[in-house]
Amino acid sequence: MSASFDQYQKRKLISSYFSVVVSIALVLFLLGCLGLLVLNAKTISDNFKEQVVVTIYLNDSAKEVEVKQLEKSLAMAEYTKSSIYISKEEAAEMMKAEYGEDFLDNVGQNPLQNSIDVHLKASFVTSEILADIVEDLSQKDFIQEVRYDNDLVELMNNNVKKITFWVLVISALFTLIAVLLINSSIRLAVYSKRFIIKTMQMVGATKSFIRRPFILKSVQLGIIGAVVALIGMAIVLYYLNSTFPELELLQKPVIISMLFIGVFALGVLITWISTFIATQRFLNLKTDQLYY
Structure with missing residues (x-):
């Protein structure tokens, strides 16, 4: 009976970790693709203009x-x-x-x-x-x-300005959504262990000691999710470069590298901060508040 329960708990834990990694990977992948669009927005608009x-x-x-x-x-x-x-x-x-x-x-x-x-x-x-x-x-x-075609030129320039503005607005909004989604996934993972946190605290463990394993595990999940997202971004980048070689997407290795590093760092940073805040919240709760 005990072995069966342990296996159930292990499967539940793996499932929880898997969903966190998938959430992080999907959000970072979409955020990275949006970053590719923002960084290459001028190149794309210039390419259209040069067709005139x-x-x-x-x-x-x-x-x-x-x-x-x-x-x-x-x-x-x-x-x-x-x-x-x-x-x-x-x-x-x-x-x-x-x-x-x-x-x-x-x-x-x-x-x-x-x-x-x-x-x-x-x-x-x-x-x-x-x-x-x-x-x-x-x-x-x-x-x-x-x-x-003067009408085409005016229409193109006006649309480029509008599209650039809305891309920046959407990028800021999507970044906020990404942070909230990853934070929500991390909080749910920590929530499932709130009783363990409180038990460790009751036997005298310090807050930093309790937080450390949770933060390390979350950062590991963040790294895995970020790596999966970067692999997806690399595939998309290769496909776009093969389909639209005139955009010369791979001719900017420094910018592309900075974007990849930024996505990776964002995955680690968000998971670290989210875990810190989530564990701190449960550490500050009273025992009877854990049931709500």
């Missing part, structure tokens, strides 16, 4: 030397990320590939123009800067027109 294309349409009378000089000046411009010259023949082939038929058969001659597509650096993708760039380029006689 400024198209420079050239006159048919433009001389080759003028076009080459323009290409060279664009390549050297501080606002240019990349630029590519597209001839009217290449543009016609692109339209044929996109629509599945050769529109030149109906038109007779190629109405398209030679052009240069320019992708700007993210910091220059604002309505004001783009307007200055367009005005400067339009002064050249061999340039017929410069086009870009």
Whole structure:
């Protein structure tokens, strides 16, 4: 009978520890993934901004030397990320590939123009800067027109500001929730041993002596949960880097390492503080209060 009860108690203890580890791991994993989003928010927004294309349409009378000089000046411009010259023949082939038929058969001659597509650096993708760039380029006689989607640029910049604000708010809120959830799990684990705590106190054990094993065990569970969370974060990071290589997520080893260390330290710190507070609470309770 005693052996059966001991096995039951052991299974119950293991189950309690397992649920604490799972709670810590899940909360830290979600918090870590949110941290990845926050740290890479600028990279993600910059990547979207750099997809905006400024198209420079050239006159048919433009001389080759003028076009080459323009290409060279664009390549050297501080606002240019990349630029590519597209001839009217290449543009016609692109339209044929996109629509599945050769529109030149109906038109007779190629109405398209030679052009240069320019992708700007993210910091220059604002309505004001783009307007200055367009005005400067339009002064050249061999340039017929410069086009870009101004509505898209304004919408993108406004949304980036809103998203950045709400991501920060959600991050702060989620951090608070993470602390409360881990604290709740630790308190439940300590609550199940409240009578042991009070018994040790009644036989003369000091508060620090009673707290020590509880804190050590909780910190161990916190470390295990943090390691599980970090493994999950590493898998997510590898997947995102493979799926979206343009974000260059692994090109920031120092920042990524600091995030991983921060998640690990947070797991240890929260479990330590939560256990300290929980054990202190039961140590200060009177014996008859343990039943409530």
